[in-house]
Amino acid sequence: MTEIRSDFLKVFTERGYLHQCTDLDALDKAFADEIVTAYIGFDCTAKSLHAGSLMQIMILRRLQQAGHKPIVLMGGGTTKVGDPTGRDESRPLITDDTIRENMDGIKKVFEKFLTFGDGPTDAIMVNNADWLDKLEYIPFLREYGPHFSINRMLTFDSVKLRLEREESMTFLEFNYMILQAYDFVELMKQYNCSLQIGGSDQWGNIVNGVELGRRTNGFSLYGLTSPLLTTSSGAKMGKTAGGAVWLNEDMLSAYDYWQFWRNTEDADVGRFLRLFTQIPLDEVARLEKLEGAELNEAKKILADACTEMAHGKAAAAAAAETARQTFEMGQTSEGLPTLEIPKSELADGIPAATLFQRTGLAQSTSEARKLIKGGGARLNDEKIDDEKAVLSLADLDGEGRIKLSAGKKRHYLVLPV
RNA sequence: GGAGGGAUGCCUGAGUGGUUAAAAGGGACGGACUGUAAAUCCGUUGGCUCUGCCUACGUUGGUUCAAAUCCAACUCCCUCCA
Numbered sequence: 001m002t003e004i005r006s007d008f009l010k011v012f013t014e015r016g017y018l019h020q021c022t023d024l025d026a027l028d029k030a031f032a033d034e035i036v037t038a039y040i041g042f043d044c045t046a047k048s049l050h051a052g053s054l055m056q057i058m059i060l061r062r063l064q065q066a067g068h069k070p071i072v073l074m075g076g077g078t079t080k081v082g083d084p085t086g087r088d089e090s091r092p093l094i095t096d097d098t099i100r101e102n103m104d105g106i107k108k109v110f111e112k113f114l115t116f117g118d119g120p121t122d123a124i125m126v127n128n129a130d131w132l133d134k135l136e137y138i139p140f141l142r143e144y145g146p147h148f149s150i151n152r153m154l155t156f157d158s159v160k161l162r163l164e165r166e167e168s169m170t171f172l173e174f175n176y177m178i179l180q181a182y183d184f185v186e187l188m189k190q191y192n193c194s195l196q197i198g199g200s201d202q203w204g205n206i207v208n209g210v211e212l213g214r215r216t217n218g219f220s221l222y223g224l225t226s227p228l229l230t231t232s233s234g235a236k237m238g239k240t241a242g243g244a245v246w247l248n249e250d251m252l253s254a255y256d257y258w259q260f261w262r263n264t265e266d267a268d269v270g271r272f273l274r275l276f277t278q279i280p281l282d283e284v285a286r287l288e289k290l291e292g293a294e295l296n297e298a299k300k301i302l303a304d305a306c307t308e309m310a311h312g313k314a315a316a317a318a319a320a321e322t323a324r325q326t327f328e329m330g331q332t333s334e335g336l337p338t339l340e341i342p343k344s345e346l347a348d349g350i351p352a353a354t355l356f357q358r359t360g361l362a363q364s365t366s367e368a369r370k371l372i373k374g375g376g377a378r379l380n381d382e383k384i385d386d387e388k389a390v391l392s393l394a395d396l397d398g399e400g401r402i403k404l405s406a407g408k409k410r411h412y413l414v415l416p417v
Numbered sequence: 418g419g420a421g422g423g424a425u426g427c428c429u430g431a432g433u434g435g436u437u438a439a440a441a442g443g444g445a446c447g448g449a450c451u452g453u454a455a456a457u458c459c460g461u462u463g464g465c466u467c468u469g470c471c472u473a474c475g476u477u478g479g480u481u482c483a484a485a486u487c488c489a490a491c492u493c494c495c496u497c498c499a
Contacts, residue, residue, distance in 0.1 A: 232455080259453080266454050293452040327453055367446085370461055376447040388467090407446080409453055 006031030008066035012224075014281060015274040017059055019200045022210055022223040027195065030222070031068065035120055038063055038195035038224075039071035039187055041128070041180065044079040045094065047105035048248035051260070055226055055275055057247075059197055061113045064123060071193055072110050072125040074103050077132030078180060084173040085158040085201050103127070109247045112310060124191070128183050140182075147215045148178060148208075156204035177205050184209030188219050195222045199229075229275075232267035247310055253337060254311040258319035259409070261303035269298050277305035326411060330381070332403045336413045343393075343416040352379065352389040352404075355414060361406040371406055378405040 004010050004024075008031045012018055021027060030036050040056045042049065049057070060070040079099050094102075107125065110116075114123040153159055156177065159169060184206075187193040196206045206223035213219035245260045246252040264272055270288030273279055279287075279301070287298035300320065307316035322335025339359045341350070356368035356377065371377045372387040379389075380397050393416070395402055402414040 263453060266452090269454090293454095295454075296452060299452095299454080323453080362446095364464065366464060366467085367462085369467085371447065374447045374461060376461095407448090 004028050006066075008036075008063060008068060011062055011066065012059070015062075016271060017055070017062075017226045017275065019225045019227040020203060020223075021225075022207065022221075026220070027222045027224065030194070031066075035068055036063075036195055037069040037071060037191055037193040038197055039073045039184075039193050040197045041073040041075050041078070041183065042106060043075045043083060044099045044102040044106060046244075047102050048246040048251045049106055049109055050247060051245035052229070054247065055229055056197070056199065057110070057113050058276060059226060060110075060123070063197075064114055064121060067121055069121050070114060070123045071187060071191060072114070072123060073183065073187070074106065074125060074127045074129075076100075076103055076127040076129030078128055078176060078183070080129075081176045081179060082173055083158075083176050083180075084169060085176075085205070105248055105251075109310070112312075126187070126191075128179075128186075131186050132179060132182075144178065144182060144212065144216070147212055148181075153177065156208075157201075158204060177208050180205045181208035181212040184221060185213045185216060185219070188213055188217075188221060194220065195224060197224045197226070200225045200227055232265050249311055249315075254307055254315035255319045255322055255335060255337065257310060258303045258307040258316065258323060261306045262299050262323060263409075264299055264302060266295055269295060269302060273298070273302055273305075277302060277309075279305060332380075332397065332399070332401075332413070334413075336403070336411045338413045338415055340415050340417045346391065346396075346416045347393050349390045349392045352377070352384055352391050353387065355391060355402075356404060356406065359404060359412040359414065361404060361410055361412055376407050379403070381405070 004013060006028050009018075009024070009028050027036075038060075040060055042053065042056070060072065063070050076099055079094060079102075080096070082094075110123070110125065116123045116125065153174070158177065159174065184193075184196050196209055198206055203223070203225050206225065210221040210223050213221040244252075245257065247257075261272070261276075270284060273284045273287060274281070277284075287301060290298050303323075304316050304320055307319055311319075318335055322333045325331045325333035326336065337359075339355075341355075341358075351365070353362070353365040353368035353372065356362040356371065357365045362368035362371055368377070369387045372384050372389070375383060377384045379391070379395060380403050391402065396416070397403065400416070404412045404414060
């Protein structure tokens with residue numbers, strides 16, 4: 001193909017967001033000549049999005065910065081059906097109430113990354129339940145059904161893999177791709193949205209939408225996908241000791257979020273800097289060349305930049321400072337996660353295992369006991385040897401608090417009140 | 418509607434009357450080594466008021482001194498036939 005001309009696609013390819021495109025040349029021309037409206041859909045299966053969706057969010061942010069219009073499509077309708085892509089089993093059905101709650105939680109994160117409003121390049125958020133809920137079965141089937149070939153649908157990975165693995169796929173799930181295709185056409189009609197972006201696993205769904213638009217209305221639609229993200233050691237992106245790396249502060253603290261990025265594998269630093277920060281490419285090139293322990297500096301810059309975007313400058317700085325005190329100075333920092341317990345309870349004595357369980361450092365008191373037995377539990381930085389140890393006021397440190405640690409990285413402060 | 422196969426711990430998957438909280442692998446967590454990395458090695462991996470007790474092999478009931486293992490019914494899934 002010829003040289004890429006548009007600013008957006010230049011950034012998109014240089015930074016490593018590009019996986020596939022339905023027609024890169026034509027799309028490049030569109031981006032160079034006009035304001036393109038593009039959308040990415042998000043399922044409402046949890047109260048917050050997690051790091052796995054961060055790449056899509058960054059893409060919308062970049063799109064807006066390059067002078068185009070992003071649409072955040074909330075899957076209020078499609079979540080009721082459940083995307084079978086990449087799943088061996090049907091999703092459990094989610095109730096309407098839960099979907100609504102999830103959507104409210106997810107909305108919050110976009111305000112941090114995008115500028116919403118009524119201007120030509122302001123982001124908008126729409127909910128596909130607005131049109132999907134109203135569909136009438138027979139008219140919909142008659143109008144759109146003829147454009148879908150079952151033969152073809154069976155060849156899409158989302159369906160094919162299920163059938164090959166001899167897992168069942170219900171008719172409900174089978175319809176997901178039809179609805180997603182219809183979304184695209186609807187967004188084109190309502191908002192002149194001509195581009196759908198998504199992860200590479202969404203390719204089949206996206207292509208369906210592009211074709212449906214062409215067949216029903218003669219639209220010229222485009223599809224663009226980003227690579228599926230895994231860490232260099234092959235693990236799925238977005239897991240940490242405590243579970244998923246949520247983007248909402250009430251699901252995962254800024255400190256833990258910062259820690260997640262700080263713990264990036266060496267081999268991923270450059271890639272993550274390009275994908276998840278806006279640090280200039282020449283600076284990224286310099287950072288990723290650092291060797292050995294020096295690479296840790298790059299990881300801190302990555303963590304700072306990511307945390308700043310998701311939680312704000314102040315929270316990022318606080319998280320970095322807490323980490324510095326905890327790991328580099330070996331001190332007890334105010335910024336660590338904190339649990340308050342009644343002073344009277346501590347005066348009576350409280351088993352260490354129970355306290356570990358209450359902070360969440362251990363899932364159960366049994367697990368806490370095993371942690372102690374295995375030598376991974378510490379009290380004010382001293383190893384706990386007795387799994388039946390009982391803590392009391394005598395265990396408070398000079399500052400009047402107790403620091404509990406599970407392993408080297410997970411710490412908690414217990415404050416008597 | 419008919420015939421057959423299946424449902425085991427976070428996941429995959431062995432076990433087909435007692436020594437089974439249940440092999441093995443994966444994942445996860447902890448330890449060692451390091452650089453708050455990876456790889457490697459070691460340990461742990463149902464819960465609790467923990468030398469004991471309680472719950473667990475789809476659900477419910479039964480046989481037995483004893484069941485994940487045998488029987489019956491039910492639920493769900495798969496395959497083939499109509």
